[in-house]
Amino acid sequence: MEQTDPDLSSSSQARQKLEGLLNKNMRIRMTDGRTLVGLFLCTDRDCNVILGSAQEFLKSADTFSQGEPRVLGLAMIPGHHVVSIEVEADILEDGQGFGVDN
Amino acid sequence: MVMKSAVDDDDTGWGLGIPEKMRNSANWVDITQEFKGACKELNLGELLHDKLFGLFEAMSAIEMMDPKMDAGMIGNQVNRRVLNFEQAIKENVIKVKDLFLPELIGIIDTCFCCLITWLEGHSLAQTVFTCLYVHNPDLIEEPALKAFALGILKVCDIAREKVNKAAVFEEEDFQAMTYGFKMANNVTDLRVTGMLKDVEDELQRKVKSTRSRQGEHRDPDIELEHQQCLALFNRIKFTRLLLSALIAFTKKETSSVSDAQKLVAQAADLLSPIHSSIQHGIQSQNDTTKGDHPIMMGFEPLVNQRLLPPTFPRYAKIIKREDMVTYFSKLIERVKTVCDVINTTNLHGILDFFCEFSEQSPCVLSRSLLQTTFLIDNKKVFGTHLMQDMIKDALRYFVSPPVLSYKCCLFNNHQAKDYIDSFVTHCSRPFCSLIQIHGHNRARQRDKLGHILEEFATLQDEAEKVDAALHSLLMKLEPQRQHLACLGTWILYHNLRIMIQYLLSGFELELYSMHEYYYIYWYLSEFLYAWLMSTLSRADSSQMAEERILEEQLKARSSKKTKKKKKVRPLSKEITMSQAYQNMCAGMYKTMVALDMDGKVHKPQFELDSEQVRYEHRFVPFNSVVTPPPVHYIQFKEMSDLKKYNPPPGSADLYLAASKHFQQAKLILENIASPDPEVNRILKVAKPNIVVMKLLAGGHKKDTKVLPEFDFSAHKYFPVVKII
Numbered sequence: 001m002e003q004t005d006p007d008l009s010s011s012s013q014a015r016q017k018l019e020g021l022l023n024k025n026m027r028i029r030m031t032d033g034r035t036l037v038g039l040f041l042c043t044d045r046d047c048n049v050i051l052g053s054a055q056e057f058l059k060s061a062d063t064f065s066q067g068e069p070r071v072l073g074l075a076m077i078p079g080h081h082v083v084s085i086e087v088e089a090d091i092l093e094d095g096q097g098f099g100v101d102n
Numbered sequence: 103m104v105m106k107s108a109v110d111d112d113d114t115g116w117g118l119g120i121p122e123k124m125r126n127s128a129n130w131v132d133i134t135q136e137f138k139g140a141c142k143e144l145n146l147g148e149l150l151h152d153k154l155f156g157l158f159e160a161m162s163a164i165e166m167m168d169p170k171m172d173a174g175m176i177g178n179q180v181n182r183r184v185l186n187f188e189q190a191i192k193e194n195v196i197k198v199k200d201l202f203l204p205e206l207i208g209i210i211d212t213c214f215c216c217l218i219t220w221l222e223g224h225s226l227a228q229t230v231f232t233c234l235y236v237h238n239p240d241l242i243e244e245p246a247l248k249a250f251a252l253g254i255l256k257v258c259d260i261a262r263e264k265v266n267k268a269a270v271f272e273e274e275d276f277q278a279m280t281y282g283f284k285m286a287n288n289v290t291d292l293r294v295t296g297m298l299k300d301v302e303d304e305l306q307r308k309v310k311s312t313r314s315r316q317g318e319h320r321d322p323d324i325e326l327e328h329q330q331c332l333a334l335f336n337r338i339k340f341t342r343l344l345l346s347a348l349i350a351f352t353k354k355e356t357s358s359v360s361d362a363q364k365l366v367a368q369a370a371d372l373l374s375p376i377h378s379s380i381q382h383g384i385q386s387q388n389d390t391t392k393g394d395h396p397i398m399m400g401f402e403p404l405v406n407q408r409l410l411p412p413t414f415p416r417y418a419k420i421i422k423r424e425d426m427v428t429y430f431s432k433l434i435e436r437v438k439t440v441c442d443v444i445n446t447t448n449l450h451g452i453l454d455f456f457c458e459f460s461e462q463s464p465c466v467l468s469r470s471l472l473q474t475t476f477l478i479d480n481k482k483v484f485g486t487h488l489m490q491d492m493i494k495d496a497l498r499y500f501v502s503p504p505v506l507s508y509k510c511c512l513f514n515n516h517q518a519k520d521y522i523d524s525f526v527t528h529c530s531r532p533f534c535s536l537i538q539i540h541g542h543n544r545a546r547q548r549d550k551l552g553h554i555l556e557e558f559a560t561l562q563d564e565a566e567k568v569d570a571a572l573h574s575l576l577m578k579l580e581p582q583r584q585h586l587a588c589l590g591t592w593i594l595y596h597n598l599r600i601m602i603q604y605l606l607s608g609f610e611l612e613l614y615s616m617h618e619y620y621y622i623y624w625y626l627s628e629f630l631y632a633w634l635m636s637t638l639s640r641a642d643s644s645q646m647a648e649e650r651i652l653e654e655q656l657k658a659r660s661s662k663k664t665k666k667k668k669k670v671r672p673l674s675k676e677i678t679m680s681q682a683y684q685n686m687c688a689g690m691y692k693t694m695v696a697l698d699m700d701g702k703v704h705k706p707q708f709e710l711d712s713e714q715v716r717y718e719h720r721f722v723p724f725n726s727v728v729t730p731p732p733v734h735y736i737q738f739k740e741m742s743d744l745k746k747y748n749p750p751p752g753s754a755d756l757y758l759a760a761s762k763h764f765q766q767a768k769l770i771l772e773n774i775a776s777p778d779p780e781v782n783r784i785l786k787v788a789k790p791n792i793v794v795m796k797l798l799a800g801g802h803k804k805d806t807k808v809l810p811e812f813d814f815s816a817h818k819y820f821p822v823v824k825i826i
Contacts, residue, residue, distance in 0.1 A: 013143075014141075014144070015143065017136070018144075018150050022150075022151070027130055030167065032175065034174065036166070041151060041155045041159075041160075042151035043141055043144075044141070044144060045142065047141040050155075050160055073164070074159070074162055075166055076160070076164065077166045077167075078165065078166065078167060081166060081167045085134045086130040087130070087133055088129060088130060088131070089131045090129070
């Protein structure tokens with residue numbers, strides 16, 4: 001991975017930010033209320049995200065059979081179904097750009 | 103959220119390893135806006151990914167929120183709560199005792215529908231186990247329902263065991279997973295049939311007590327109860343008979359197969375009353391919330407949704423109750439046919455039986471039962487005959503090799519015995535595989551036939567060597583006899599049969615394009631069928647030579663003149679049929695060439711491939727065969743070149759020649775004394791084609807630009823040509 005100057009264009013900065021998140025745990029909430037947790041592997045301009053070793057959790061409150069996650073494996077979440085994206089806090093402490101300006 | 107304990111993180115696979123870091127203590131930070139913002143900076147079509155993760159890996163991801171791929175989505179869109187059996191009992195939404203007769207009838211019928219849907223290739227979780235009662239029959243207090251639930255579980259369990267053992271299924275045929283459900287393993291088969299019988303007897307008493315007596319005024323309520331009791335009785339009895347038949351198939355004795363046949367025949371008699379009483383059962387109400395799963399007491403289509411693996415798109419559509427009875431009656435017909443196999447004794451007859459049975463595209467259960475009836479656990483045919491003995495009998499029947507003749511000195515020669523025994527032993531596995539291949543579904547058969555040719559090529563080689571060794575032995579002992587190409591002829595015959603079937607099945611599976619027909623039919627008529635016929639006639643003359651020797655030996659012993667009886671040659675029917683097939687293929691070949699000359703065959707613009715590429719692809723499995731040697735494209739072009747004739751034939755000549763071939767096929771077939779359905783099917787193609795070819799030869803619609811149609815509805819391999 002090439003070293004980038006902080007002054008470089010915003011697009012390469014964004015790329016660097018995203019690359020810093022690769023193979024990190026990510027929690028994505030989808031439009032139907034389910035949450036997927038898995039390793040961030042891939043994304044594109046439309047914010048389609050691929051998670052590896054993903055697990056599916058049902059919405060917490062209103063489902064009767066709550067509890068064990070369901071293992072999905074490799075899953076792609078279309079960008080327009082992504083409601084929120086979360087990462088673990090200690091990942092951000094590595095200082096890859098995310099959260100610093102938060 | 104409770105997480106499961108960490109599993110070793112697999113660095114290479116992106117699959118199912120659960121990452122270590124997923125602790126419940128994790129402190130999640132929202133980065134939605136920044137993430138989305140950063141994504142926008144990427145270029146169109148650009149993928150941001152790790153260098154170990156590429157487009158190829160990305161392709162195997164399941165797409166969330168796609169109803170075809172995301173099995174979890176359906177469950178989430180339904181607004182009702184999904185309860186399991188215990189929860190449903192606790193909440194009082196399901197009855198475990200004092201069920202009304204219509205409820206029992208409805209539940210049983212729906213279970214039957216689920217059973218069939220499972221047998222047609224869906225998962226147990228989406229079919230039979232959508233019935234909550236079978237999750238734990240111990241909790242059911244109603245005896246009829248309890249016995250039925252156990253009966254259905256046993257039926258599933260035995261069917262699953264049979265299908266697994268026969269191993270003639272692929273993922274498209276059958277789902278063997280039980281998802282950890284108990285298949286009534288804590289109760290014996292005998293106990294379950296006993297419980298069903300008890301319930302049956304109890305119901306029979308009720309049926310009798312509610313029966314109308316002469317002169318009595320009939321209370322409509324009692325009449326209804328009578329009808330309903332009878333309906334339930336028939337269903338319980340059907341379940342018991344079905345289960346008993348399957349149990350009979352698990353026994354090792356051959357006699358149990360005929361028991362099974364009797365049991366299914368009895369079960370078949372119940373189908374008509376079951377059909378006419380479907381309306382007595384409660385019907386499912388359609389879900390008022392989202393999703394079109396029907397809702398019925400005791401059934402929860404979504405109860406197992408979370409058990410399904412991620413890539414489980416299939417939405418199991420449970421078949422209708424009306425279709426259930428039809429399916430059962432067809433299934434029973436197939437099972438009855440399967441039982442008939444034990445009456446076939448000759449290996450060739452068995453092979454033909456398997457071929458014919460497979461032609462109806464039977465279900466996976468009947469296919470599996472046929473396999474397990476043929477080879478029982480002890481590796482003996484029908485549990486009694488050694489495969490080696492079957493092969494020896496087949497050899498005797500086909501070529502009468504001297505080595506297997508009681509009257510030949512080789513029969514008791516140790517060395518000769520060793521040769522033939524080791525050859526026959528080597529044959530037994532490939533022949534078992536060949537029979538097993540015919541148990542697979544039609545599409546898979548073709549692929550597997552292509553592969554088994556390799557094994558037969560090895561056998562061919564061995565057969566020739568053994569023939570040579572036996573011949574030289576025989577020359578020393580009985581110089582007047584020969585042992586030439588006996589075993590070789592037999593293997594060659596099977597080789598050719600496999601090759602022919604491989605090519606023909608391509609028509610049935612609609613693999614060939616119209617512009618390919620001509621070389622497929624050419625290969626069949628000019629090459630494979632020609633070889634087959636010469637092989638058959640060699641076998642025939644080998645038989646005759648052997649018979650002559652036997653006769654002479656008999657004459658020498660007894661002075662009495664044996665009456666010369668004209669015996670029907672055992673192979674004559676097959677020779678005749680091969681001639682007919684060859685003529686049909688030749689007719690089709692000439693038709694295709696002529697149509698091409700007239701510009702009536704659509705040819706693709708070959709860009710990345712060529713006819714040669716396609717041709718070679720079509721005959722790829724034949725490359726492993728030594729005899730007959732594969733015909734390469736260049737050879738084919740030379741051999742089929744019309745310019746070698748002087749003058750080269752025009753399209754009219756070819757149409758006329760094709761018409762003659764069809765005519766010839768018709769003559770051959772019409773002379774067969776007892777025509778079977780196959781003969782009639784071919785005739786249905788030959789007759790119209792004779793006329794069409796004559797018309798075309800006469801210039802009928804020569805200028806039309808409309809392409810001809812090929813109608814395979816009368817016969818799988820030969821189309822009726824239609825000029826529009």
